[in-house]
Amino acid sequence: MTAPRDLxxxxxxxxxxxxxxxxxxxxxxxGALGRRTAGLACSSICLYWAGMAAxxxxxxxxxxxxxxxRPIPSGRVSANQALGTAAALTVAGLAVAxxxxxxxxxxxxxxxxxxxWAYDLAxxxxxxxxxxxxxxxxxxxxxxxxxxxxxxxxLPSALTIAAHTYLLTALSHGEVSGxxxxxxxxxxxxxxxxxxxxVRGSAGxxxxxxxxxxxxxxxxxxxxxxxxxxxxxxxxxxxxxxxxLPALQGALAARxxxxxxxxxxxxxxxxxxxxxxxxxxT
Numbered sequence: 001m002t003a004p005r006d007l008x009x010x011x012x013x014x015x016x017x018x019x020x021x022x023x024x025x026x027x028x029x030x031g032a033l034g035r036r037t038a039g040l041a042c043s044s045i046c047l048y049w050a051g052m053a054a055x056x057x058x059x060x061x062x063x064x065x066x067x068x069x070r071p072i073p074s075g076r077v078s079a080n081q082a083l084g085t086a087a088a089l090t091v092a093g094l095a096v097a098x099x100x101x102x103x104x105x106x107x108x109x110x111x112x113x114x115x116x117w118a119y120d121l122a123x124x125x126x127x128x129x130x131x132x133x134x135x136x137x138x139x140x141x142x143x144x145x146x147x148x149x150x151x152x153x154x155l156p157s158a159l160t161i162a163a164h165t166y167l168l169t170a171l172s173h174g175e176v177s178g179x180x181x182x183x184x185x186x187x188x189x190x191x192x193x194x195x196x197x198x199v200r201g202s203a204g205x206x207x208x209x210x211x212x213x214x215x216x217x218x219x220x221x222x223x224x225x226x227x228x229x230x231x232x233x234x235x236x237x238x239x240x241x242x243x244x245l246p247a248l249q250g251a252l253a254a255r256x257x258x259x260x261x262x263x264x265x266x267x268x269x270x271x272x273x274x275x276x277x278x279x280x281x282t
Contacts, residue, residue: 006076010056010085011049014275015242019048021249021265022137022161023144028256029154030145037144039100043109044140046093051116051136053086058120066176090117097143104146112139130169138162157252163194164248168241171222174234184225184237191219198251206259210251210266217244217269243272 020041027033027040056063056072057079064073071077090113097109115136123132138158145154167187174183195215199208221237246268254262 002077002081006071007085010071010077010082011052011089013049014272015052016045016048017268017272017275018242018245018249019044019140021246021253021268022140024258024261024265025157025161025249025252025256026141026144026151026154027147028144028253028258028261029141029157030148030151030256031153032145032148033258033261034147036100036147039096040105040143040146043093043097043100043105044143046089046096047109047113047116047140050086050089050093050113051120053082053089054117054120055124057082057086058124101143101146105143108139108143108146108151112136112143115139130166133169134162134166137165157256160194160198160252161245161249163190164241164245167191167194168238171225171234171241172238174225174229174231175238176231178231179225179229179234181226181229184222184229184234187237188219188222188226191215191222194248195219198248198255202255204254204259206254206262207251210247210254210262213266213269214244214247214251217247239276243276244269246272 023037023041023044024033027037056070056077060072060079060082063070068074072079072082094106094109094113097105101109115132119129119132119136123129138161141158141161142151142154145151148154167190171179171184171187173179192215195211198211198214202208218237218241221233221240225233225237246265250262250265252262253259253265
């Protein structure tokens, strides 16, 4: 019988702490923060976990060689269980989106679910992989804005999170075998540029402070990966990019006029950092 811990490993449970902030950042930018934001965040988490389970199902033969400790190749979760978990979580995510936000939410949640499966089944190992993953996160931000009158106001925040995701996904290609130092150098430069764009037009202290914290958390491990582009250093940088994302989401929420919510998002970072020591986020 599959233990709960094995399912937590399958869906990378701690990494889901980086997900609600997408919806919150989109809701803040679109003037849609409210009771429905929590429901849309739950939908987002279900779809994220679905993507993680589908990822391991799609990669099960490769993982048997490169990452035999993962749930499927180690025998802790069967391939059918992983696929069934991914499908059930997808249905749950769409159902929660529909119940929470109606048709407007489904017009974003359905393409988001399709993009997640497209990434796992087809795009991941192609040049389109980082762009597809960036699209997933960008749509996730727009999902949060759907209760408002227009999602257009959330586009800058969606593009910011998408840019971070593109950098993170590109960097993750060196997680298993290491990489050329030019890759982490390029993603580090992108992180610096992204931070500068995020703090532009700041009207309060929370926005630049959280953006700077994000840059330090993600930037320093990337700098170490430039000096030592081994698989271990790259994996550390990728983990830092996942765990530190709520700080960037918080900066965007502060830009949207919700500084208290922004600080609450950033408060998740220390908890996520502790949890990934027990269950990997990648």
